[in-house]
Amino acid sequence: LLATGRPLIPLKRADWIRLLLIGLLGVTILNAAMTIGMNMISAALASLIVTSNPIHTALISRLMLGELLTRRKLAGIALAFAGLLIVLRFGSVAGAAFDVRQVQGVLILALAPFSWAFYTVLSKPLLRAHPPIHVAAYSTIAGSIPFLTLPLWRPGMFGRIGALDGPGWLAALFVTLFSFVLGYVLWYRGLRVLTPSQTAVYIYLVPVFGLLSAWLVLGERPTLFLLLGGATILTGVILTNTTARDRTRATTPLPEVSPPRRGGGVPEVHSPS
Incomplete structure (x- = not known):
């Protein structure tokens, strides 16, 4: 945020409340569920569980934003749920037994796409008045605060961090810079010009790379x-978000927000060209 050199835009009380909420959903709960759940199941299975995010996003967008849920979308939701049942029942990695621990891991990990869906939908209004980099920074800081209490629950945590070798530090650096910082900023830049359901469609790439x-x-x-x-x-998830109405509906980008003028004042809002 400091590296961009862009002045901070004042936040209203309602914005702070929303930022705290999306920070809790998109940083605290999401990363806790991902970390705990992925330690209990395979990486391949975890990547497939994450693909349920567009389903949650479509449903929540319908309830909170009034997005249309057609019969085709409902059929896609049902099909994706059927696929999830197949994964839950038979989807162990070759040579590994599918046991109770894996079921627990799947249930814990399922909190991640659910919280991310709420995070996406609730973030949309903030992008009408604030740049993506600011929303990403504020929400990340807010969501990271609960993790400061980890030493109280894990007394030996700092010792384990200090014991990391070179590859371990490189992995941590990669996750921080690319998966965390860059990932959140790019997600918000996409959400600025797309609907929540359209943005969530890019989650489809997760299992492929996973x-x-x-x-x-x-x-x-x-x-x-x-x-x-x-x-x-x-x-199922592709069917949920590729109706004829979606393909023909024009997407109106959110206006660009200029930095506040020197001496105060309300930031200028420019309509997209």
């Missing part, structure tokens, strides 16, 4: 049922 990287990096060989369930989920 399955590929889990196979190449971790040696996790997916089973036939995992691939079948994953294909069913992908078909």
Whole structure:
């Protein structure tokens, strides 16, 4: 945020409340569920669970923003849920038993796409008055505050951090810069000009890269049922967001927000060209 050199835009009380809420949903709950859940199941299976995010986003957008849910979208939701059941029942990695611990991991990880869907929908109004980089920075700071209490629950946490080797620090740096900072900023830039459901469609790329990287990096060989369930989920979530109405409906980008003038004043809002 400081590197951009852009002046901070004053926030209203309602904006602060919303930022605290989306920080809790999109940073605290999301990352806690991802960290705990992924330690209990395979990386390939985890990447497939995350693909349910567009389903949650479509439903929440309907309830909160009034987006239309057609029969085709409802059919896609049902199909994706069927694929999730296939993954839950048969989707273990080859050579691994699908046990109670994996079921628990799936249930915990399921909180991640659910919280991210609320995070996406609730963030949309903020982007009408604030640049994506500011919303990303404020919400990330707000959502990171609860993690400061971790040493109280994990007394040896700092010792484990200090024991990280070179590859461990590189992995942490990669996650921080690319998955966290860059990921949040780019997500908000997309959300500025797209609807929540249209933005969520890019989650479809997660299992593709997840399955590929889990196979190449971790040696996790997916089973036939995992691939079948994953294909069913992908078909369902794509069907949910590719109705004829969606393809023909024009998307109106949000106006650009200029930095505040020197000496105060309300920031200028420019309509997109």
